Amino acid sequence: MASRLARIRVLDETARFISTVLSPLLTPTYGMFMALSISPKVLDTTGSRINLLLIIFGITCVLPMVTIAVLHNFKLIKDKRMIKRQDRLIPYITATVYYLGAVWFLSYTHEPRWLVMFAAGGALACLISTIVNIKWKISAHMAGMGGVLALLWQLDAMDLEVISPVWMLFFIFAAIGLCGALGSARMLLKRHNFMQVVAGFVNGVVCVSLMMRLFG
16 A cells, blocks of 8 residues: 555656646747757857747746736635636736737747747647636646647758757657656646647647748
């Protein structure tokens, strides 16, 4: 019994770690890091790439975190983890606005169209998550990782990668593996069921892929 409880505890802690590391607050930054590392953007100066990464991190991670803390402080949401669907509506709406801010910033600074559309795909996925969340929980975690996978896929499909095909394939399969691990973690923690995980993944992949393919 003790060994079984220990295994359950390890699984639970591992699932929580995966959920935290692959939080939808962080996946836009991961995607931007990959975009700046394996695309023609790698030819930009290191300083300009770091500045861009930090700004995107601030818009898509820091601002939403501050917003959640303020909403919780004013009792507009009951739990910072937003386990209940009702707690997610306002944070999702504000997150969509922040994503649109990232789109505007990238466009204003004349970044490549495909990079702007990566952010636009994230904004669209966030908007869809917001609308769906009114009636049904959908996994924002999976939407975020699905968006990163779609970015890698589209960089390869559009011949924008500056690394070897072997490495590109490795990154794509690594992203697929992380999506699987994250989906399993969300279900293990009972945050979502299978259909909510799949719906979130499809949301992220389709939105980012369509925006980059059609308008990038």
